[in-house]
Amino acid sequence: MATIADVARLAGVSRSTASYALSGKRSISQEVRERVLAAVEELGYTPNAGARALATAQTRVIGLFAQFLEDEFAPAMLQYMLGVSDTARELGYDILLVTDADGPSALRRITDSRMVDGVVLLNVADRDPRLPVLRAAGQPGALVGLPEDCTGLDVFDLDFPEAGRLMVDQLADLGHRELILVSQPEHVVERGGAYVWRLRDAAQEEAARRGVTLHAVYGSSHQPEIGNELHQLLDAHPGATGLLLNNEAAAAALPTVLNARGLSSPAHYSVIGRYSEDFARTFSLPFSFIESAPDRLGAMAVRQLVRRIESAAGQRDPYVTRLISPELKDRGSTQPPRP
Amino acid sequence: MATIADVARLAGVSRSTASYALSGKRSISQEVRERVLAAVEELGYTPNAGARALATAQTRVIGLFAQFLEDEFAPAMLQYMLGVSDTARELGYDILLVTDADGPSALRRITDSRMVDGVVLLNVADRDPRLPVLRAAGQPGALVGLPEDCTGLDVFDLDFPEAGRLMVDQLADLGHRELILVSQPEHVVERGGAYVWRLRDAAQEEAARRGVTLHAVYGSSHQPEIGNELHQLLDAHPGATGLLLNNEAAAAALPTVLNARGLSSPAHYSVIGRYSEDFARTFSLPFSFIESAPDRLGAMAVRQLVRRIESAAGQRDPYVTRLISPELKDRGSTQPPRP
DNA sequence: CTGAAAGCGCTTACAG
DNA sequence: CTGAAAGCGCTTACAG
Numbered sequence: 001m002a003t004i005a006d007v008a009r010l011a012g013v014s015r016s017t018a019s020y021a022l023s024g025k026r027s028i029s030q031e032v033r034e035r036v037l038a039a040v041e042e043l044g045y046t047p048n049a050g051a052r053a054l055a056t057a058q059t060r061v062i063g064l065f066a067q068f069l070e071d072e073f074a075p076a077m078l079q080y081m082l083g084v085s086d087t088a089r090e091l092g093y094d095i096l097l098v099t100d101a102d103g104p105s106a107l108r109r110i111t112d113s114r115m116v117d118g119v120v121l122l123n124v125a126d127r128d129p130r131l132p133v134l135r136a137a138g139q140p141g142a143l144v145g146l147p148e149d150c151t152g153l154d155v156f157d158l159d160f161p162e163a164g165r166l167m168v169d170q171l172a173d174l175g176h177r178e179l180i181l182v183s184q185p186e187h188v189v190e191r192g193g194a195y196v197w198r199l200r201d202a203a204q205e206e207a208a209r210r211g212v213t214l215h216a217v218y219g220s221s222h223q224p225e226i227g228n229e230l231h232q233l234l235d236a237h238p239g240a241t242g243l244l245l246n247n248e249a250a251a252a253a254l255p256t257v258l259n260a261r262g263l264s265s266p267a268h269y270s271v272i273g274r275y276s277e278d279f280a281r282t283f284s285l286p287f288s289f290i291e292s293a294p295d296r297l298g299a300m301a302v303r304q305l306v307r308r309i310e311s312a313a314g315q316r317d318p319y320v321t322r323l324i325s326p327e328l329k330d331r332g333s334t335q336p337p338r339p
Numbered sequence: 340m341a342t343i344a345d346v347a348r349l350a351g352v353s354r355s356t357a358s359y360a361l362s363g364k365r366s367i368s369q370e371v372r373e374r375v376l377a378a379v380e381e382l383g384y385t386p387n388a389g390a391r392a393l394a395t396a397q398t399r400v401i402g403l404f405a406q407f408l409e410d411e412f413a414p415a416m417l418q419y420m421l422g423v424s425d426t427a428r429e430l431g432y433d434i435l436l437v438t439d440a441d442g443p444s445a446l447r448r449i450t451d452s453r454m455v456d457g458v459v460l461l462n463v464a465d466r467d468p469r470l471p472v473l474r475a476a477g478q479p480g481a482l483v484g485l486p487e488d489c490t491g492l493d494v495f496d497l498d499f500p501e502a503g504r505l506m507v508d509q510l511a512d513l514g515h516r517e518l519i520l521v522s523q524p525e526h527v528v529e530r531g532g533a534y535v536w537r538l539r540d541a542a543q544e545e546a547a548r549r550g551v552t553l554h555a556v557y558g559s560s561h562q563p564e565i566g567n568e569l570h571q572l573l574d575a576h577p578g579a580t581g582l583l584l585n586n587e588a589a590a591a592a593l594p595t596v597l598n599a600r601g602l603s604s605p606a607h608y609s610v611i612g613r614y615s616e617d618f619a620r621t622f623s624l625p626f627s628f629i630e631s632a633p634d635r636l637g638a639m640a641v642r643q644l645v646r647r648i649e650s651a652a653g654q655r656d657p658y659v660t661r662l663i664s665p666e667l668k669d670r671g672s673t674q675p676p677r678p
Numbered sequence: 679c680t681g682a683a684a685g686c687g688c689t690t691a692c693a694g
Numbered sequence: 695c696t697g698a699a700a701g702c703g704c705t706t707a708c709a710g
Contacts, residue, residue, distance in 0.1 A: 001453070001477075003687055014697045019689060026690095029695060046451035050398065051687035053389035054702045061454075064436070068421070075414035075621065082407070085438045094454065097403070097436035099424045112385035114340070115400075115433065138340075223623025252622075256595060282414065283591075284562025342703055353681045358705060365706095368679060390703035393686045681710085686703105694697085 002043035010039035062093045062305065063110050063119035065130065067103060071187045071221045073248040076294065079278055080122050080144060083298025091306045103130045111137035117309045120144065120301050125192030140308035142301040146194065150321050154304045156297050159323035160195040163290045164203030166326050167272045171242040172210040175336045176270060179212060179242040180233055182219040182250045199246050215240065219247045227253040234261065241337035245273040252283045270334040287333040290326045297324065341382035349378035401432045401644065402449050402458035404469065406442060410526045410560045412587040415633065418617055419461050419483060422637025430645045442469045450476035456648045459483065459640050464531030479647035481640035485533065489660050493643045495636050498662035499534040502629045503542030505665050506611045510581040511549040514675045515609060518551060518581040519572055521558040521589045538585050554579065558586045566592040573600065580676035584612040591622045609673035616668065626672040629665045636663065
């Protein structure tokens with residue numbers, strides 16, 4: 001491979017002049033610049049990323065730490081990853097993807113060796129063991145997922161409590177008096193999936209406030225268990241007229257369950273889910289849903305991270321916690337309960 | 340961050356001795372090694388990856404080039420990515436994830452700047468525009484997906500023709516005389532998804548050889564279109580008793596379609612799909628299927644790539660094209676046709 | 679068994 | 695507007 005020394009030699013200038021001609025960091029005569037550019041072209045020169053990183057202490061790489069936890073819906077993770085990756089490219093950064101089972105030690109390894117300029121952590125748990133490592137890292141980090149303690153970090157998540165209230169209000173306004181809320185499996189909560197109880201608790205409070213009965217249950221994250229559980233739930237609560245689903249597997253299974261019972265939505269049940277547009281498309285779900293916006297959250301995290309990486313001012317900015325407002329995508333699966 | 344100079348100073352040795360004590364590339368007295376290790380511990384020293392890469396011309400990073408094409412089932416891609424990533428880590432490599440829409444230029448950018456030691460290309464098309472770039476790159480590359488021209492590259496894929504024959508034989512042996520094969524959408528084929536016609540053509544030949552009627556059709560890759568198409572297909576071919584599905588969306592939709600018609604498998608239709616175990620679990624599919632083995636293919640590609648990267652001998656090894664034999668996972672969805 | 683030095687390929691003050 | 699030189703943090707022949 002050609003080096004900048006080769007370029008300089010061919011252009012008949014010094015290495016520094018060649019470097020400046022390419023970076024534009026100081027003024028270069030028109031003629032010299034053209035000679036340098038021609039040499040670059042002829043040699044097919046591309047700067048060596050490692051050498052540049054060593055000289056500038058900037059890698060222009062962002063570490064993306066994904067976690068694939070049991071009992072969570074893996075395909076959803078892909079949407080977050082793509083949101084991060086696409087936005088990073090727009091901003092001129094590449095992505096180092098880390099999927100190690102041992103998140104904390106992988107995080108330490110990557111940041112200590114300076115392979116990246118900053119990191120995005122996906123699927124952050126309430127007391128995520130990666131956070132202490134990240135705080136000690138001396139590199140900026142952005143989280144997707146709201147932990148208990150956000151100090152020193154930029155955090156992005158859906159406003160799950162608001163989502164819970166929105167779901168309940170929507171159906172309460174239509175006159176529903178008895179609802180079922182199916183959450184993720186209990187394992188997810190125990191492991192620190194705080195969004196599960198944040199949505200549930202807010203929904204429960206709102207239901208109480210509105211005088212609505214809310215049966216909040218955990219559901220399996222796999223077929224066919226979740227299908228059977230849904231059948232049992234509908235049997236157990238014959239008065240329920242609305243279903244709230246904070247569980248992807250439950251949403252995917254519901255059409256078949258309703259079908260098997262000779263029922264449909266919204267005729268027999270008003271239904272609101274919580275998942276991404278892409279998920280709805282993949283499973284062809286006919287329900288209104290609260291968009292979980294993985295691409296948008298991933299993009300926000302990267303933008304903030306890059307701001308911190310690039311601006312000296314950005315480094316001292318106060319840390320932000322941004323909870324995006326839930327947006328209900330109406331697919332016509334709600335209506336007043338049958339009299 | 341501490342550098343190796345800090346370590347050397349604290350241990351009271353030269354930088355080279357510190358380096359050798361850590362790499363083990365020459366013998367070091369027990370006592371000196373312990374002093375160096377203690378210094379490393381005390382300072383929390385980790386080598387700077389960029390500096391090491393510059394000195395050794397090895398990054399210990401593998402470029403993973405994913406392509407998310409329209410009309411293809413995105414979640415399946417995640418399985419390949421995880422197979423590659425997990426195996427790379429086992430072998431001591433990290434993953435640079437590249438999802439640029441413009442694959443060829445991204446590939447050139449990454450290889451020219453020496454950010455990686457080699458690359459894995461996923462979802463390789465028949466005449467993939469990334470291949471000429473890769474061949475010119477001067478870095479080893481492994482493909483997942485069989486292109487028309489494999490010269491200079493290691494290639495890994497499922498043996499799709501064999502899969503087609505296996506599907507047909509399985510049902511022909513049971514006595515079926517009229518089958519329907521649903522492939523991916525025509526767009527996928529036009530774009531170069533050669534596996535579609537490789538499986539189909541082989542299935543068609545085998546059917547002819549066995550005296551079996553095979554209706555080979557393209558199907559949509561999305562709901563609800565594919566569901567409607569399946570209904571029409573079953574209407575159009577009332578004599579068909581077996582369904583072969585080389586189309587994930589069709590497989591996911593079929594249970595609902597059969598249900599709606601008051602039919603079931605294997606009672607009314609023997610069914611064989613082609614997808615991954617993980618896919619089957621996610622969608623809770625009750626069909627026997629040919630395992631597409633994304634994790635295994637990803638792992639094979641990485642192993643071969645690392646072999647080429649690390650061994651001077653490996654560099655001169657003949658290039659391999661490995662088509663793994665299809666494995667039928669029996670879920671009991673086939674039986675002789677009703678008389 | 680150990681050290682001093684060169685070199686990997688860049689960028690960027692320092693000088694003119 | 696341009697050049698010579700130092701330095702980023704490693705590794706590894708070369709010498710002893």
